[in-house]
Amino acid sequence: MTRYSIFSLARNALSHHEGWPEAWRSPDPKPSYDVIIIGGGGHGLATAYYLAKEHGITNVAVLEKGWLGGGNTGRNTTIVRSNYELEPNAHFYEHSMKLWEGLTRDLNFNIMFSQRGVINLAHSDPQVDAYMRRGNAMRLNGIDAEFLDREHVQAKVPILDCSTDARFPIMGGLLQPRGGTARHDAVAWGYARGADGHGIDIIQNCEVTGISIEDGRVTGVATTRGPITAKKVGMAVAGHSGHVAAMAGLRLPIESHVLQALVTEPVKPILDTVVTFGAGHLYVSQSDKGELVMGGDIDGYNTYTQRGNLPIIEHVVATAVTFFPIFSRLRVMRTWGGTVDMSMDGSPFICKTPVDGLYLNGGWCYGGFKATPASGWVFAHTIAQDQPHSLNQAFTLDRFALGHTIDEKGMGPVPKAH
Amino acid sequence: MFNIRCPWCGDRPEIEFSYGGDASRSRPDAPETLSDDAWHDYVFIRDNPAGPHAEYWQHTGGCRQWLRALRNTTTHEILATAAPGEPLPLSGERK
Numbered sequence: 001m002t003r004y005s006i007f008s009l010a011r012n013a014l015s016h017h018e019g020w021p022e023a024w025r026s027p028d029p030k031p032s033y034d035v036i037i038i039g040g041g042g043h044g045l046a047t048a049y050y051l052a053k054e055h056g057i058t059n060v061a062v063l064e065k066g067w068l069g070g071g072n073t074g075r076n077t078t079i080v081r082s083n084y085e086l087e088p089n090a091h092f093y094e095h096s097m098k099l100w101e102g103l104t105r106d107l108n109f110n111i112m113f114s115q116r117g118v119i120n121l122a123h124s125d126p127q128v129d130a131y132m133r134r135g136n137a138m139r140l141n142g143i144d145a146e147f148l149d150r151e152h153v154q155a156k157v158p159i160l161d162c163s164t165d166a167r168f169p170i171m172g173g174l175l176q177p178r179g180g181t182a183r184h185d186a187v188a189w190g191y192a193r194g195a196d197g198h199g200i201d202i203i204q205n206c207e208v209t210g211i212s213i214e215d216g217r218v219t220g221v222a223t224t225r226g227p228i229t230a231k232k233v234g235m236a237v238a239g240h241s242g243h244v245a246a247m248a249g250l251r252l253p254i255e256s257h258v259l260q261a262l263v264t265e266p267v268k269p270i271l272d273t274v275v276t277f278g279a280g281h282l283y284v285s286q287s288d289k290g291e292l293v294m295g296g297d298i299d300g301y302n303t304y305t306q307r308g309n310l311p312i313i314e315h316v317v318a319t320a321v322t323f324f325p326i327f328s329r330l331r332v333m334r335t336w337g338g339t340v341d342m343s344m345d346g347s348p349f350i351c352k353t354p355v356d357g358l359y360l361n362g363g364w365c366y367g368g369f370k371a372t373p374a375s376g377w378v379f380a381h382t383i384a385q386d387q388p389h390s391l392n393q394a395f396t397l398d399r400f401a402l403g404h405t406i407d408e409k410g411m412g413p414v415p416k417a418h
Numbered sequence: 419m420f421n422i423r424c425p426w427c428g429d430r431p432e433i434e435f436s437y438g439g440d441a442s443r444s445r446p447d448a449p450e451t452l453s454d455d456a457w458h459d460y461v462f463i464r465d466n467p468a469g470p471h472a473e474y475w476q477h478t479g480g481c482r483q484w485l486r487a488l489r490n491t492t493t494h495e496i497l498a499t500a501a502p503g504e505p506l507p508l509s510g511e512r513k
């Protein structure tokens with residue numbers, strides 16, 4: 001693997017940048033591996049990378065039915081934060097944040113991590129109380145949090161309508177200064193290049209069509225490029241968790257839904273932080289290209305389509321214009337959707353399954369992107385050691401049966417509400 | 419946007435309706451004798467099919483009646499709708 005540096009840049013400049021090697025190989029699948037990861041998104045690729053780097057397991061294949069990062073890794077709004085209140089989430093996402101902070105250097109790949117801050121706005125007294133409570137919980141867990149009153153919010157985001165006669169007047173906001181954004185494609189590419197550098201095979205256009213099990217133990221997978229045997233198989237397939245797990249006879253506490261996002265035409269820098277709203281659902285940031293990137297709620301009904309409908313886009317845009325009147329003349333450039341696996345309590349699964357040697361990484365709802373590094377890190381540990389790390393031991397499938405749900409929003413078993 | 423055929427109001431746009439989730443499950447008959455596992459499966463586990471899906475909708479922006487629909491989760495096509503207590507066409511169920 002060629003290390004990217006100022007020297008390699010200069011050396012390749014002399015040959016007009018025609019001599020750069022490909023970032024990862026495209027090998028044919030071998031008949032057998034120690035570990036197979038199903039899903040070549042950020043989570044699967046990160047898992048492969050950490051299997052090699054942290055556990056020395058390199059006889060690994062990542063199987064992707066499409067192209068790398070073509071699912072939710074390339075469809076999210078790139079927000080990274082760790083502003084969670086409940087203990088299992090707080091420690092897990094804060095570990096992720098710490099990995100994000102060193103990731104560009106670790107991967108030798110610029111993931112453009114920008115800690116521009118994430119502000120959650122509050123519009124009522126109960127919401128102010130709830131955010132202060134969450135901020136205090138975060139600080140007790142060693143996570144940065146500051147409560148801003150309206151004047152400080154206005155100073156930090158001058159284009160925000162903070163007037164008292166706004167439709168939903170802003171009373172303050174909870175800021176996580178270390179939150180921010182990262183370049184989503186680069187995360188997939190950086191992990192792919194890192195894993196490939198350790199000798200891991202990344203195999204695209206290879207769809208898993210079956211999971212082989214003998215005597216309660218996984219023995220391999222059937223794919224569109226032939227059967228492959230493996231001692232261990234990890235699933236990291238986001239919105240398709242349900243039907244991939246069904247290949248192993250498992251039924252999951254998950255529903256698949258569509259989450260949409262949109263970008264406007266690019267404009268000069270006007271928003272240098274991430275803002276989320278508490279009245280209606282909207283989160284917005286400005287990309288390095290100048291586009292305003294926005295998202296809101298899921299459409300709210302089961303679907304695998306990767307496309308949503310206009311009512312949610314209208315809601316997101318209407319909310320954006322209410323809070324940022326300056327956006328009103330911008331044109332929307334494109335919208336898209338991703339299939340997300342909504343769990344019954346809004347928290348993920350990174351765990352063993354009832355099938356020996358088969359592991360599940362899913363149920364990310366719409367919080368998967370920021371979790372990518374830690375998700376891969378603990379999933380690699382779970383697969384390598386055949387037991388969870390302390391950071392993911394709460395994210396099990398049996399937590400509902402045991403009464404140990406991790407319901408950050410307190411919504412109950414209604415996936416569309418998380 | 420898709421239209422949903424309300425048994426009382428006819429074809430109406432999706433935004434008039436609220437989603438009520440998977441309608442293929444039915445509440446257990448004798449909850450006092452039900453095992454924990456069976457309760458768990460009823461409350462938390464879903465088939466989550468890619469294809470026809472029986473589901474509840476409420477016509478909240480219209481007549482406010484509940485109905486059941488059979489919708490394809492890979493195309494958004496509404497295949498059939500039925501009033502509560504009526505059989506849902508194409509779903510293979512009898513009621």
